Amino acid sequence: MTKDDFSEVKELLSQPKKVVIIPHKNPDGDAMGSSLGLYKYLKNNGHSPVVLAPTPYPKFLHWLPNNDTVEIFNEEDEAKTNLINQADVIFFMDFNTLERIEEIKPFVDKSDAIKIMIDHHQQPDSFPDYTYSDTTICATSEMLYHFLENINEVDKIDAEIATCIYTGILTDTGSFRYASTTSTTHRIAADLIDRGAVNHEIHNNIFDGNTMARMKLMGIALNNLVVLKNYNSAYITMTRKELRKNKFQKGDTEGFVNMALSIEGVNVAAIFIEDLEGDFVKISLRSTGKFSVNQMSRDNFNGGGHINAAGGRVDLPITEVVDMFIKAVKLNKKEIINSNG
Ligand code: 5GP
Numbered sequence: 001m002t003k004d005d006f007s008e009v010k011e012l013l014s015q016p017k018k019v020v021i022i023p024h025k026n027p028d029g030d031a032m033g034s035s036l037g038l039y040k041y042l043k044n045n046g047h048s049p050v051v052l053a054p055t056p057y058p059k060f061l062h063w064l065p066n067n068d069t070v071e072i073f074n075e076e077d078e079a080k081t082n083l084i085n086q087a088d089v090i091f092f093m094d095f096n097t098l099e100r101i102e103e104i105k106p107f108v109d110k111s112d113a114i115k116i117m118i119d120h121h122q123q124p125d126s127f128p129d130y131t132y133s134d135t136t137i138c139a140t141s142e143m144l145y146h147f148l149e150n151i152n153e154v155d156k157i158d159a160e161i162a163t164c165i166y167t168g169i170l171t172d173t174g175s176f177r178y179a180s181t182t183s184t185t186h187r188i189a190a191d192l193i194d195r196g197a198v199n200h201e202i203h204n205n206i207f208d209g210n211t212m213a214r215m216k217l218m219g220i221a222l223n224n225l226v227v228l229k230n231y232n233s234a235y236i237t238m239t240r241k242e243l244r245k246n247k248f249q250k251g252d253t254e255g256f257v258n259m260a261l262s263i264e265g266v267n268v269a270a271i272f273i274e275d276l277e278g279d280f281v282k283i284s285l286r287s288t289g290k291f292s293v294n295q296m297s298r299d300n301f302n303g304g305g306h307i308n309a310a311g312g313r314v315d316l317p318i319t320e321v322v323d324m325f326i327k328a329v330k331l332n333k334k335e336i337i338n339s340n341g
C-alpha cells in the first residue's frame with residue numbers, strides 16, 4: 001500500500017462502518033491475534049466490527065480478549081451470510097488467496113464491500129481493493145501494528161489490542177526464535193508490553209495448556225519420526241487411527257513439525273496428518289535457510305506459505321504423499337544440503 005492508499009483507508013474509517021474481519025480457515029495465533037486486535041481497534045473507534053472465522057480454532061486461543069464475539073461461518077445460517085452481504089468493509093487477515101476461506105469465498109465474490117488484505121504470505125492474489133502485503137515481516141499481527149502506525153493510530157492501542165498483537169507475533173515467530181524476528185519486532189513487543197500486554201501471562205496461556213492427549217500424540221509423532229540423513233530432511237506421519245485412539249482435538253499437533261526440524265543437520269521437515277473428516281492429508285513443511293518450502297508446497301502439495309513455513313493438502317493415501325515428499329527432497333538434494341550455505 002502506498003502513502004496515498006493509507007490516507008484513503010484512514011478516510012474510509014473516519015465514519016462508522018460495518019466491518020467484517022476474516023482470518024484464514026483453521027486460524028492460528030497470528031490470524032486470530034491480528035483479527036481480534038483489529039476488531040478491538042475498530043470497536044473502540046465507533047465502527048461495528050465482527051470477526052467471522054471460516055472454521056473453529058483450537059482451545060489454546062480461546063482466552064484471547066473478545067474471543068466470545070467471534071462468529072464461526074455457516075453458509076446455511078442467514079445471520080452469518082448477512083454479515084458479509086451487509087458489510088461496508090471486509091478485512092482479510094493473514095492469508096493471500098480466497099481458497100483459504102472455503103465456503104465464505106462465494107459470498108465475498110458477490111460482495112461490493114471495500115476489501116482490504118493485511119498479510120505476510122508470498123505471492124498474494126490481486127482481488128482486494130487495498131493490499132498491504134509484506135513477506136519480510138514475521139507476523140500479520142506485526143503488520144497490524146505498522147498499519148496503525150501508517151494511519152497515525154498507534155496511540156489508540158489499548159491493553160487488549162496489545163495483547164492480541166503480542167500473541168500473533170509470539171506464535172508466528174516461535175517465541176521470537178525464527179529468522180523473521182527483527183530488532184523492530186522486539187521494539188514493537190516492548191511497546192506492546194508498555195501498553196498493557198502482560199507477556200508472561202500470554203506465554204502461559206499459549207504454551208502451558210498441554211493436555212494428556214497432546215502429550216500422548218507427541219510421543220507417537222516422535223516414534224514415527226523418520227530422518228532422511230542423506231537429504232538433510234525428516235518427516236513425521238500421523239494416521240487417522242492414531243489420532244482417534246488418542247482423542248485428538250484441533251490444535252493438538254501444533255508445532256510437532258518443529259521437533260523434526262530441530263534435529264541436528266535437518267534443513268527440511270514435514271508432518272503428514274490424515275484428516276479426520278475429509279479423505280485427504282494435511283501437510284506442514286518447515287525449512288531453515290534459503291530453501292523454500294513455499295515453492296515445494298506449490299509444486300507438490302497444492303499449498304504455499306512462506307520460504308521457511310508452508311502448508312498444503314493432497315487427496316491421496318498418506319503413504320503416497322510421503323513418497324511425493326521423498327521424491328521432492330531427492331530432486332532438491334543440492335539446494336537442501338546447501339540451504340544454510
Ligand atoms: P502450518 O504448517 O502451520 O499449517 O502453516 C504454515 C504456513 O503455511 C502458514 O503461514 C499458513 O498460512 C501456510 N499454509 C498452511 N496450509 C496452507 C494451504 O493449504 N495453502 C496455502 N496457500 N498456505 C498454507
Ligand code: MN
Pocket residue numbers: 030031094120138139140172
Ligand atoms: Mn501469520
